[in-house]
Amino acid sequence: MENLTGFIAEPPFCEGLETCYIDLLTSCASNVRAEKDFYLFRDESEANHFYLIWEGKVALESVKPTGPSLIVETVAKGELVGWSWLVPPYRWRFSARAVEPVRAIAVDGKCLRAKCEKNPHLDYELLKRTIEIVGQRLEASRLRMLDLYSADGQREPRFEFSG
Helix, strand or coil: CHHHHHHHHCCHHHCCCCHHHHHHHHHCEEEEEECCCCEEECCCCECCEEEEEEECCEEEEECCCCCCCEEEEEECCCCEECCHHHCCCCECCCEEEECCCEEEEEEEHHHHHHHHHHCHHHHHHHHHHHHHHHHHHHHHHHHHHHHHECCCCCECCCCCECC
16 A cells, blocks of 8 residues: 555646545555556446556547547646546447556446545545546647638548547
8 A cells, every 4th residue: 555655646637635645545445457458448338447647658549430539639648538537427438448458447436426525525536636637638629629620611621530
């Protein structure tokens, strides 16, 4: 547990979090590894974890009915993957695929939700931090959408596609 505590305290998501909250996160955490092209989770499946990436990269993908998936964002070291564990109905809104080997800390969302029920201050702190990340990613998506429509009116998609 001590090793996980150090890793959990490092990412920006946990920066400045009180030690007692780091301990609660650690009590719900485990180390995970994912090889390239492994899916940490898939769109619409049950969301019961979030991940703090400490090595590798993860693509957040939107599944298209036909053709390749659309990469919405790529997440790397120090970043959080997954917020759907915190918001009912606890279903993933995207898929998350390792684009290179990944080492991460998986935090069990069910375990943490139970701790949040008993500790509203922890719940509020996690909500504040998670909504900040959701806002940043929404803004990044907005900018990519603006870039999709060039100034001359031509529609030129500039998103990455995976196979």
